[in-house]
Amino acid sequence: MATENPKRWMLCHTLANRFEADLLSDALEKEGIPVLLRSFEETAYDGLFVPQRGWGQILVPAQEITRARAVIAPLLETFQSRGPYQSxxxxxxxxxxxxxxxxxxxxxxxxxxxxxxxxxxxxxxxxxxxxxxxxxxxxxxxxxxxxxxxxxxxxxxxxxxxxxxARPEPLEGRWISEKEIPGGLQFFAGPHAFPLPWVLRSLDHDLDRFCEAAEIMGGTPVDAGDAAYRFWVLPRIPIQAVFWAGDDEFQASLGLRFDPSISRQLESLDTIWALANLFCRQLRAAALDGE
Known part of the structure; x- marks a missing residue:
């Protein structure tokens, strides 16, 4: 088994679950591309990073990164189109x-x-x-x-x-995470975790690209993290996106913050989750437009 060498291996894809890991690993190996699978469910991690970073990661040799992404791209499109509630x-x-x-x-x-x-x-x-x-x-x-x-x-x-x-109610003027929305601690985890790793990949984990994408979307800079922007996603619902730059120990990270009034504008946690997914889709698209 190949040993993990940070100079040799590059992150190819953040995995949602074991099924995706097995399918993508198999596809890459059939093309002769070496694969290093890193799971955040392993004992050393004790599942700590699963809600924030996904189930795990697929890494491939740096010289194979372009070919590997081309191999898995159609499979990822298939995953997204198979869901029962797409149209x-x-x-x-x-x-x-x-x-x-x-x-x-x-x-x-x-x-x-x-x-x-x-x-x-x-x-x-x-x-x-x-x-x-x-x-x-x-x-x-x-x-x-x-x-x-x-x-x-x-x-x-x-x-x-x-x-x-939607209701004509004022904002509370403070920011909370999705876990602080009533019922959010249990709901926004596992399959309902926000797709932030997917967005970070499109940003190449880069602070400048985050800022460029946020400005394309009409965001207003605010003071939080290493960079943050406030967006009026809907007329009564602002969202704040906060970016923390990576270091030698941790990769860059991205978080979303909400005014507590969001639970009075959208009554269901499912709808708030869908709104976060739409926001992430737009941020990812804005990042790719900047390429």
């Missing part, structure tokens, strides 16, 4: 029915969105772009450009629940 069509029809019955003026007042009479649609600001939602047609579209134009189940889930649940 807008999978949204609960009752959400659309409820929204159709709402008074647009009242929705706009509560959620701080705009009703576009000419389109019979809501304009929902999202970061520095916007979505358009037409309840009668049960359609959602990108109205103003975002780093990622992908529309899926989670996009619809967040937008519809926000339109139905």
């Amino acid at each position: 807008l069509e999978k949204l609960d029809p009752l959400l659309w029915e409820r929204l159709k019955k709402e008074d647009p003026k009242e929705v706009c007042r509560r959620a701080q969105v705009q009703w576009m009479e000419d389109r019979n649609a809501y304009r929902i600001p999202f970061l520095n772009g916007a979505y358009a939602c037409r309840p009668q047609d049960e359609t959602l579209s990108v109205l103003e450009e975002l780093p990622s134009s992908k529309l899926d189940f989670q996009t619809g889930l967040v937008v519809l629940h926000y339109l139905l649940e």
Whole structure:
């Protein structure tokens, strides 16, 4: 078995679970690419880093990194497309029915969105772009450009629940982690951990790239970590992204912070998790646009 040499091995992919580890390792080995598998469930780690960093890591020789990423890329796309709740069509029809019955003026007042009479649609600001939602047609579209134009189940889930649940309540003016949201300590772990390792890979764990991506998304610099930005993800929901640069002992890390009022704007932890996933997707897309 090859010994781990930091000068030889490079991080190729952060793993979500053992199944992904086995499948990707097998694919790389079939292409003749040596693989070093590092699991955070090993006794030495005692599972400590699983919620923050994922299940583990695949490392490959530095000279093979480009070829290795090309090998696993289509497999990762397959993982993402297999989930049972991927398309807008999978949204609960009752959400659309409820929204159709709402008074647009009242929705706009509560959620701080705009009703576009000419389109019979809501304009929902999202970061520095916007979505358009037409309840009668049960359609959602990108109205103003975002780093990622992908529309899926989670996009619809967040937008519809926000339109139905947002309330005209003030911010508390302080920042908490997802673990401090009521019920979040148990919920935001394992399969519901935020996909921050996925974002960090796209940023190459680099502080400058984080700052560039954050500015593409319309973030405002704030004083936290080694760099941090505040974003108005939705009109009543700010998110703060905090970046800590790495050192010889630990890799760079990224965290999200929320105003405590988020649990009064989105009633379900599932919806808050979906919102965090959408934010991470946009940050990753902004990072890749900067390449």
